[in-house]
Amino acid sequence: QCEVVIQFGPGVFYLPPGEPLELEPEDSYTVWRGTPTSEGETVISGGLLLNDTCWERIGDKVLSCSIPPGRLAGKPRVARWGLETCIPARSPNWKRSEPYTGGWLFVDSVVTLGKEHTVFSVKREGLPAFAASDSWGGGSMYVYPKDSWQSYQAKVSRATIPSSDGLVWLNMTCPYPGACSDEAEDEVSTNSRFFIFDTMEALSTGEWFWNE
Incomplete structure (x- = not known):
């Protein structure tokens, strides 16, 4: 050769x-x-160039660009600002110095484990304020079930259970039927770690969010 x-x-x-x-x-x-x-x-x-004229300010810290439907078809879901690769908006923010414990939330306890939904509690301390609010419209979560080799993404929102004793209840929609049952290897249990993404409220410096 x-x-x-x-x-x-x-x-x-x-x-x-x-x-x-x-x-x-x-x-x-x-x-x-x-x-x-x-x-x-x-x-x-191989991305889409967004010119300076596309951007407008939302408040003091956020820039927004409106893209016509279809223009992002086939494009990689990666955003670069200059020569820097941006991190998809997530909360808590990732900590390079603590990759296993920093930047994660942990399940406190599970109250409902079904075929389609799992309802679990998280300690309010450390939970982002938007996720503890009744007005939060929900987002997605990336979860690493405890004692499992698998990880997956799922939709998450506030559960209807009132918060109490420093706990907030969240409702996770199972990514596929049966994924949340106690017979599955990837069931969510106490101390399973996760972070929240796919929600505008999680946006912080150096991150990006695509409102599909």
């Missing part, structure tokens, strides 16, 4: 819509290089 070197000058190169860059096994010897100059770095992107 011969080594193939492809040189790009400085700048951002956007791939044509619907034509992603596909690398096959025979491309193993292909080297992609940006030409180092004082003009800046080289970026190859």
Whole structure:
């Protein structure tokens, strides 16, 4: 095999819509290089360029861009601001220094374990304020069930059980029928860890949210 070197000058190169860059096994010897100059770095992107004119401010800290339906079809669900990759909005925020314990919520106890829903409590201390509010419209959660090799995403909202004794009750919609039963290996139980995402209220500095 011969080594193939492809040189790009400085700048951002956007791939044509619907034509992603596909690398096959025979491309193993292909080297992609940006030409180092004082003009800046080289970026190859398959995303959608959002011009400055698209953005408008919402309050003091949030920028919003309205995108027509269909323009994001086939695009990767990754947002970059300049050369920085943004983290999808989540709460609590991820802590690089504490990947296993920081940035997580933990299930306190489970009151209902059904085939379609699981209702569980979380200690109010550490729970984001929006998730403890009766007006919260809900979002999604990424959960690592305790003693399981599996993890999954599911819809989550406030349960109708009134909060008491420093606890808040949440209702998780099972990702598929039977996933929440006590016979499943990935059932949610005490000390299962999770974080909340897919909700505007979780947005913080350096994060992004896509309101589908």
